[in-house]
Amino acid sequence: MISERDVTFYNDHGYLVVGEVLSKDDVDELRKVTDAFVEKARQVTQHDEIYDLEDSHSTAEPRVRRIKTPHLHHETYARMVAHPNIMAVLQKLWGPSIRFDVSKLNLKSAGYGAPVEWHQDWAFYPHTNDDLAAVGIMIDDVDESNGPLMVIPGSHKGPILDHHIDGYFCGAINASSSDVDFGDAAKLTGKAGSITIHHARAIHGSATNTSGRPRRLLLHQYRAADAWPLLGADQAWQEYRDSLLTGDDTIEPRMTNVPVRLPLPPAPHQGSIYENQKSSKNRYFETAEATAAAAR
Numbered sequence: 001m002i003s004e005r006d007v008t009f010y011n012d013h014g015y016l017v018v019g020e021v022l023s024k025d026d027v028d029e030l031r032k033v034t035d036a037f038v039e040k041a042r043q044v045t046q047h048d049e050i051y052d053l054e055d056s057h058s059t060a061e062p063r064v065r066r067i068k069t070p071h072l073h074h075e076t077y078a079r080m081v082a083h084p085n086i087m088a089v090l091q092k093l094w095g096p097s098i099r100f101d102v103s104k105l106n107l108k109s110a111g112y113g114a115p116v117e118w119h120q121d122w123a124f125y126p127h128t129n130d131d132l133a134a135v136g137i138m139i140d141d142v143d144e145s146n147g148p149l150m151v152i153p154g155s156h157k158g159p160i161l162d163h164h165i166d167g168y169f170c171g172a173i174n175a176s177s178s179d180v181d182f183g184d185a186a187k188l189t190g191k192a193g194s195i196t197i198h199h200a201r202a203i204h205g206s207a208t209n210t211s212g213r214p215r216r217l218l219l220h221q222y223r224a225a226d227a228w229p230l231l232g233a234d235q236a237w238q239e240y241r242d243s244l245l246t247g248d249d250t251i252e253p254r255m256t257n258v259p260v261r262l263p264l265p266p267a268p269h270q271g272s273i274y275e276n277q278k279s280s281k282n283r284y285f286e287t288a289e290a291t292a293a294a295a296r
């Protein structure tokens with residue numbers, strides 16, 4: 001699925017886009033299932049186990065920001081977790097033994113889909129080694145105008161930046177006090193059925209979708225089987241072991257020299273990264289609500 005050149009690119013830059021990973025049938029099915037989930041959100045009035053809602057959500061106009069753990073809620077999403085093409089890409093990067101962590105589907109709907117402030121996934125879940133990445137399946141065509149995922153090239157080799165505010169974790173980098181040049185960000189665009197891969201230490205974020213087209217990205221978090229979460233596994237032991245998708249399991253974590261900052265004490269707003277980031281100050285991306293308020 002990917003070449004040695006792609007591996008070198010990923011190792012140097014901390015991200016990769018791979019085209020034609022999913023078939024058109026897979027993409028059509030994902031769209032259909034996702035539309036049905038959004039329709040069902042009419043009955044939902046607040047965040048729950050499945051739905052994370054936009055601030056402007058209503059039953060008349062259901063606005064879903066994220067479907068949480070979609071692989072647990074529909075067989076179509078579950079089938080994508082160990083998709084052979086995705087496994088082939090990850091094995092080329094890390095070797096044979098791959099473990100799944102969790103999935104989430106960020107909808108970033110046309111016209112208002114919420115931004116995600118700059119952050120490093122590693123700030124949320126440091127491990128004993130950093131063979132960890134998030135794979136984003138593009139359910140829609142993604143271009144520069146519908147809120148592509150953006151990554152600061154090479155940032156996966158740098159420090160873990162401060163993701164705290166007022167002494168609490170907030171899941172976002174303070175854009176005005178960091179010396180990162182966010183203008184350097186690469187925009188991860190591609191046709192529906194492509195995937196993005198970003199290293200867990202890479203600085204990334206995405207803007208409000210002000211275009212007339214949705215940008216639905218189904219994100220899967222994966223790790224090498226020998227990368228152990230420093231905060232401990234969320235699941236029961238057997239469930240953790242069952243999350244091995246390919247290769248061999250081990251109870252001997254591989255330790256490497258990685259920078260760590262713990263996401264503690266926890267963010268005051270819980271439930272999703274969007275909620276965590278609510279307490280951040282000096283936001284980089286303007287929300288649709290802020291744009292509307294400024295226009296009034």
Ligand SMILES: O=C(O)CCC(=O)C(=O)O
Nearest residue numbers: 106116149205206217273
């Ligand atoms: O959906 C996006 O553009 C950003 C995804 C992300 O970084 C996250 O959900 O943690």
